[in-house]
Amino acid sequence: MSEVDIRKQAAVLASTETIDGEIATLNLGPTHPATHGIFQNILQVDGERILSAEQTVGYIHRAFEKLSERRPYNQITPITDRLNYCSSPINNIGWHMTVEKLIGADIPKRVDYMRVIMMELARIADHLVCNSVIGVDTGALTGFTYMFQEREKIYDIYEEICGARLTTNVGRIGGFDRDFNEALITKLRDFLKEFPAKFDEFCSLLERNRIFMDRTIGAGPISAERAMQYSFAGPNLRATGLDYDVRVMSPYSSYEDFDFIVPVGTEGDTYDRFMVRQQEIRESLKIIEQALENMPEGNYHADIPDFYLPPKEEVYSSMEALIYHFKIVMGETPIPKGEVYFSVEGGNGELGYYLVSDGGRTPYRLHFRRPCFIYYQAYPEMITGSLLSDAILTMSSMNVIAGELDA
Amino acid sequence: MSKTVEAYIEEISKDFSSIELSVDNYGMHNAFITKDEIYGVIEKLKEAGFNFLTDLTGSHYPENEGQEFQVVYHLHHFYDNLRIRLKVNLSKDHLEVPSITDLYAGANWMERETFDFYGIQFSNHPNLSRILNVDDMDYHPMRKEFALEDETREDKEDKYFGR
Incomplete structure (x- = not known):
């Protein structure tokens, strides 16, 4: 926006509100405690009102797409962890399913259900962080501390299946490296039993809280039409009233078996985004319960010896297993030529993988469709004309994750 | 009654001669289009x-x-839940396609990213500058001539595996 436009806008605002009419430049970030990550915004402000904003991104760019062109397929999973690090299992499993689509693997139903459980737990963890941080930014730290305790329990469940908590690297191409153990099932059942009551407390703290509602209703709104224009996806798009959800639109991992609703908002403001996420947490709980109840018998991985590591005991005693083990570890498995686009519903929306294989040991080209990167563009439009404190709220309610933004 | 991708392409193919539509093994519709017609087709x-x-x-x-x-x-x-993949081939001497930022606002950063990594120019883009890399970088790093590792290294050669 040119200086002239800014002054014009300031004049318009000054005529309706009493601000001194002097424009200042304010650097919000790159490292500001209120932005929860490395984001820089150069704001033109008149008093507390924002006239224009310009983002700088790329502070933690790690060249994931370039790195992927040098790594065998199974070594790319740890890279995907670091995209949206609040819900790593979704990224991991999305990547595995992309490769499975490329090689045409037949996945057992049990794996689908196990994946659904992991992905929905990740979604709950992701939404909990986002929503409790909205609380923090409005001045309610209490909910945050309680919800982080619950998130810890989800991380404990991750630990049982993969040993890690944040960057999970969960599963393998073809399924999981181990079945759900007794401890995991117990922890999951405990979580399903205890979490709803704790979550209800969190809801009663904020959802109908007059101060919170006054603060968030109307803050950082975007219309459905503009959101479509900006290729929004996920809760941010649904908050505007559009019910696009990849889980329903193009079901993957047997999502068509589950009964859940896709919550939508109306205004696309901070409160709607908050409420959509709140509702999605409840829906995710429903899905996990259904998956756990109807968990099919069967194997926890697909029968694809070219990609799935054989059990260690066999590697030491059987020739075939040794060969497969060697080939997989060295990245020498036969990959068909092809081009696939596969997407999953990530914590923030459609997380897509565009993969081009030329038959070599590594992808020829891998592009991540990162929802954060795409919808963060709309941020200046959403905050122009609002107050500085609303801009902070808008950012946290959009759930902009630096790892996913910069890739 | 929902239409197919073929039907949609059929409708517009009168005005655009260059569309080559095909379906790949994964059920995705791919269409090759020349750079002169891509803007019109997307519109x-x-x-x-x-x-x-x-x-x-x-x-x-x-x-x-x-x-x-x-x-x-x-x-x-x-509405019909259809996906289509459009492709434009470009020669390295004429790396320019029209920007679609005025059709989709979200294309803005995606085009900047593509410019940043491949050096493809998008004409009529409001602000075609680098986005993830530093501004004073003088090359486009995702091009294949930039190997990821030091090319003088010999210990990582793949010759033992026939690739």
Whole structure:
């Protein structure tokens, strides 16, 4: 926006509100405690009102797409962890399913259900962080501390299946490296039993809280039409009233078996985004319960010896297993030529993988469709004309994750 | 009654001669289009309901003489739930396609990213500058001529595995 436009806008605002009419430049970030990550915004402000904003991104760019062109397929999973690090299992499993689509693997139903459980737990963890941080930014730290305790329990469940908590690297191409153990099932059942009551407390703290509602209703709104224009996806798009959800639109991992609703908002403001996420947490709980109840018998991985590591005991005693083990570890498995686009519903929306294989040991080209990167563009439009404190709220309610933004 | 991708392409193919539509093994519709017609095609497809730009990116095929670069668009039709992949081949001497920022606001950063990594110019883009890399970088790092590792290293050669 040119200086002239800014002054014009300031004049318009000054005529309706009493601000001194002097424009200042304010650097919000790159490292500001209120932005929860490395984001820089150069704001033109008149008093507390924002006239224009310009983002700088790329502070933690790690060249994931370039790195992927040098790594065998199974070594790319740890890279995907670091995209949206609040819900790593979704990224991991999305990547595995992309490769499975490329090689045409037949996945057992049990794996689908196990994946659904992991992905929905990740979604709950992701939404909990986002929503409790909205609380923090409005001045309610209490909910945050309680919800982080619950998130810890989800991380404990991750630990049982993969040993890690944040960057999970969960599963393998073809399924999981181990079945759900007794401890995991117990922890999951405990979580399903205890979490709803704790979550209800969190809801009663904020959802109908007059101060919170006054603060968030109307803050950082975007219309459905503009959101479509900006290729929004996920809760941010649904908050505007559009019910696009990849889980329903193009079901993957047997999502068509589950009964859940896709919550939508109306205004696309901070409160709607908050409420959509709140509702999605409840829906995710429903899905996990259904998956756990109807968990099919069967194997926890697909029968694809070219990609799935054989059990260690066999590697030491059987020739075939040794060969497969060697080939997989060295990245020498036969990959068909092809081009696939596969997407999953990530914590923030459609997380897509565009993969081009030329038959070599590594992808020829891998592009991540990162929802954060795409919808963060709309941020200046959403905050122009609002107050500085609303801009902070808008950012946290959009759930902009630096790892996913910069890739 | 929902239409198929073929029907949508059929409707607009009168005005655009260069569309080559094919279906790949994964059921995805791919359409190759020349760079002169890509803007018009996307405009018409958008009017027909492909109003969600899922993804826009580029890729580099140095072996394809005269068509070294490719811009790849993924569009999504929400009502009929159809996806289509559009591709534009570009020669390394004329790396320019029209920007679609005025059709999809979200294309802005995707085009900047493609420019940043491949050096593909998008004409009529409001602000075509680097986005993830530093401004004073003087090359486009995703091009295949930039190997990821030091090329003088010999211990990592793949010759023992026949690739």
